[in-house]
Amino acid sequence: MTRRPPLPPDLFDELCPSPLLPFRFGDKWAPLVLHCLADGPRRYSELRVPLGRVSSKALTQSLRGLERDGFVSRTVYADPKLRVEYALTPLGRSALEPLDAACQWATEHWDELLDAREGGDGGLAAG
Amino acid sequence: MTRRPPLPPDLFDELCPSPLLPFRFGDKWAPLVLHCLADGPRRYSELRVPLGRVSSKALTQSLRGLERDGFVSRTVYADPKLRVEYALTPLGRSALEPLDAACQWATEHWDELLDAREGGDGGLAAG
DNA sequence: AAGGTCGGTCACCAACTGGTTACCAAGGCC
């Protein structure tokens, strides 16, 4: 297992468009999970760090959904002790492209999105 | 007003990835609405045709959300009689790019998506 | 005058989403 830096707790800070952009990929946490897996497999407990407010139930749900739909693979290692790793499948990796495109679009039009929201009730459509 | 063909009732047939793709843009109907507006303004009743199963309430909700977030504009004409037209704003038009990218991705990976779903319980994550 | 179309609103309701809390077994550490 290559040594990669752990996922920082502030990976998704308040200004990151990912959680707020009007695109949804799967459920609430799915796009963030995919993003977390972009640079290699991660363990369940690793994923919880940057997501912060995710409950174990919600994360499990997201992961099960992503696994069921073929975006991530789940591998259990019992080497010396229990370890579960989630990794992107080729399908999941290919999905990062449109996901990133959506994220980049949101970043580019962030100001317009905020302008439109001002004077409204403060929520993106279903977002 | 240029003469454009009316929206066909079968615009979104069962095999069209739009309604099933795991990306969500706003609420359930929003991406379809945006797609319907791609080639020019449409009236409320025009939009109901291709959407088919949408209730007036749901369509209104979608449109209100898209309007609030700056994706579409709503214009009321009382010329001789009441007419309400919805049109894409520049922001809404720009959003078609990542939306189409997502749709194209889903089309390209349609087989894989179906394969993954077989043997599952038949639903895309939150889709 | 009667009925249809247009563009909705309102009340009600069922299903789904997602959060909280408690709980669990297996293994490691002190």
Added chain:
DNA sequence: GGCCTTGGTAACCAGTTGGTGACCGACCTT
């Protein structure tokens, strides 16, 4: 032995989403 970590599951509950059906005024046609 006792507690922590890991990777969850189960029960409960509140909020949101979205469907149905009734209804509405303004306008047009017959």
